Amino acid sequence: MDSSYVYLIIFWAVFYLHHSLFASLNIKRKIKALVKKAYLWNRLLYTGIASILFFGIFIYSGTIEPNLLLHPTDVLTYLGYMLAAFGTIILVKSFKNFSGKRFSGLTPHDDLEIKEELIQTGIHGYIRHPIYAGLILIFTGYFLFSPTLASLIHVGMLLLYLPIGIYLEEKKLLAIFGEAYKKYQSNVPALIPRGIKKAG
Template sequence: MLELYTYLAAGWLAFCLLHSIMATLWFKAIIKNLLGKYFKYYRLLYSLFFFIFLVLLLKYQFQLSELLLFPVNNTIKLLTTFTLIAGLIIMISASKKYFLQVTGMKILRKNEFKDEFIYSGMNSVIRHPLYAGTLLSAWSLVLFSADASSLIVCIIITLYVMIGIKFEEKKLLIKYGETYKKYVSKVPMLVPAVKLRTKSVH
């Protein structure tokens, strides 16, 4: 059983590592030299490759005989169902604005795609709503299922997201400069700021 979980962890680590490496500027520069004018399809192929990789990982994970970590009652299942759905809604809402750009499908559009910094909607509340929704969904699934594989995957995803955010924000700071610097100073990373109103006592 331990060996099977080791394979699962190795698969997810490989997924995260490759996902990061293949998105770096130096790796894309190498691919650009190899593909030439066809490099414009790289992002689309990149997304397709990792979609297939993800499907295979999930298929393997769901076939495991699960080791339950703790008992889960109906109240916890009900609450985590709501938070899981909330996380998925946040992910879908956040990804709509970037879907064509992130998946590479923007090349299929005839009109020009504007690569601009978006700070409206959810992005005006937190800087990374897609990642926030991902973490909320992942940890909700852990509490709902209480199985070892979900916990292993969730820990790996959490580490990957937190490290990824640091690198992504460095690139965004270089790309958008002072605009993004001001944005970072005003908008929290993952958790919305709660402003408490206090009444003065006379």
């Protein structure tokens, strides 16, 4: 494999490591103990680094000479657009119950002290991790639209990380919400909705 693709895999590994490591409650507590009141800006720093890594990866992958794995066709292009559009809709709906400024860190806050509400309405009433589901569809759509080795790596690294990411995120949510989240887990699937019954 060309070294460019090896670097791409490494960059994704760094992104996902950052995503999980600095979202950990234990790491957050250690950061807070170290920086004290400045911890109010921790979310903004986390979001900023994650954004730079994420967009940097796609900028870098754009510099790699395309290595087509499939012959592009109108059908693949249409499916790609359709999946990406559907994924984008899911992402937009998944953020409707969040404060954009708080989520990004533009509103300084101590997320170790402020307990957020467990969201079980809207799209979260059908799947527990709509952001991940939306990204799967967008990345898969991108691969069908541009079936290169680089875009396959984007999808592959996401799918490899998901079991780890979901496990760590749910471990954190169980620690925060306890029995309420355990009940939510039993009622609502992680990524693929089953029927139309909502949690409640």
